[in-house]
Amino acid sequence: MKYLLVLLVVLVAFWIWRNNRVGRDTPEPPARAPQPGPKPPLAMVACRHCGMHLPEGEALVGRHGHYCSDEHRRLQDD
Numbered sequence: 772m773k774y775l776l777v778l779l780v781v782l783v784a785f786w787i788w789r790n791n792r793v794g795r796d797t798p799e800p801p802a803r804a805p806q807p808g809p810k811p812p813l814a815m816v817a818c819r820h821c822g823m824h825l826p827e828g829e830a831l832v833g834r835h836g837h838y839c840s841d842e843h844r845r846l847q848d849d
Contacts (some may be wrong), residue, residue, distance in 0.1 A: 820847050 814827040819836040820843035830837035831844050838844035 818843055820844075 775791040796845070799801060801849050815824045816827050817824050818830070818839040820838060823839045825837075825839055827837070830839065831841060832838075833844040835847055838847065
């Protein structure tokens, strides 16, 4: 009878040890940071002097339209 009790204690200890170990063997997947979405397209304009396309935010505005540089704006506005 005492061998049966020892065997039962060993089996319960093994079961507890195994259940605790299984939780540590499978790592949790790392939390993924949210991915930023694609940026909206920029409005493009053409230089009135040379025709080069550039973003509207970088273009210089003159009396007759958009220009790629101050020199082109000066040449066309004169």
